Amino acid sequence: MSEWKQRCEAEWGLQGAPMPDGVDWKAVYEAAPLGKNLLKNPAPHGTTAPHGLSKDVPPPEPDLPEVPPDGPPRFQPDGDFTGWTTSTEVLPYDSSGIPEGAVICNLPTFSWFTMEQVVDLKAEGLWDELLDAFQPEIVVQDWYEESQLHKSIYQLQVKLLGADRSTVISEHSVSPTEELQNYSHNWKAVAHVFSGYGPGVRYVRFVHRLKNSFMNGFFPTLFTGSSVIVKPVKTSA
Template sequence: YPAKNQQPCSTAGFSSRIRTESCFLCQCSGLRSAVPLAVVEEILLNLPAHQVVRVCRLVCREWKELVDSAAHWRERCRREGIQPQDPSRAPDGWCQFYFLTKKRRNLLKNPRAEDKLQGWKIVQNGGDRWVAEENRNPFPHSPVTKCFVTSYGLCLKQQLIDLKKEGYNEAFMDQLQPHIKISDWYAPRFDCGCQYEISVELLDRRKKPICTFQPEKVFFQQWNDEPWCEMTHVFKDYGPGVQFIRFTHGGVDTQYWAGWYGIRVTNSSVEICPAEER
């Protein structure tokens, strides 16, 4: 326990003290066996993962071997309830799997029209322009209640994701080649034909395309059941240099009706996920 009136150590001070004292422990052969490695590993498992990698791993050879072991990260995943989608298929690298799963999130802003068109760049705004409104047909996932709606002229909107700003630097992307999972939901009106389109590009530092997903346009006929459909794609083995992701989608009604009778889109997502994900 700290002495009375003693201020608690900062994280930086704590990390420095761990490194200094542990180096001394590892260098002194007489003390090396004083603390069993099993005890050291238990201590490491109770420290923040980023400190274990950035600080503890550099202390000595024994600690490096513990931190680099699959057993350490497998146990950390077990304790934190992080599991592969397919339990029968172990990840190729438990450390990579741990960090990618912990960092995983939707990189698109305002994907469900909750803040109207905020966060999106309007590329095409034809007809009566983009609007956000309540879903006409219940969405398969109950929390999603709003969508973006297109008009009788082509409507396209876009987001540019800067991977470095989101915590995925170039070395990380180049070396690990994590999967990039795309998902987008779209639906027509029952009484009007319409068209849906999407384009997702992986870009280099100059914003030049490295890899592109651009499927054929989807058409709906008039008098349909207003089905919600999901468009998905996973980028794999895309090579080095990816620093940006450009996500563009939208559509138009095909009967040229004034108002908002075109395709509806919502719940879009772009996620960096472990390669084990399918």
């Protein structure tokens, strides 16, 4: 067994995992793909770049302007979204819950801000035999702000894809409903573990959407600590 192969086995406790001689174990060791976050720029909000906001510190309180801002509405929060593919969807006005005949001078404009990354597992240093036979756990985690803007402010969809980047081998979606009766302003955790998902996984597609509001100012729903981590742990389906 080569020195680099031995290092990989000892470093990540890969006893029992397939480790064929044809793999460049020096490159795998240097890439260190197991146990680290494979998402780029996982906390793009805030002014403390490159670290951004932290789940260990409460989210910042909303900035309430004394004078309504001039200019067109905003639909994208501040931040450096390098590494993410982003898009915005402006939603129709929500008039539900307004009594018939009531006169409304202004309504908030809601929008979804969508961020996506696709992780190439082989490019990160993982190898076919590990993904197909050992099927290590793929752990997904995210933290979003209790912005209290709406009962639906966060959605997450994660898909494990085949080599063609389109075949879905396994997927997990979350769309929680917020409790608005009592004020709370903390980070909320979302997590899922993929295991026993079957052979063929080569990519992880991570997509989350956060709802923003604009009315006499821009009020976002923030996120932090997004992660996709492959762990050297094998579990059955």
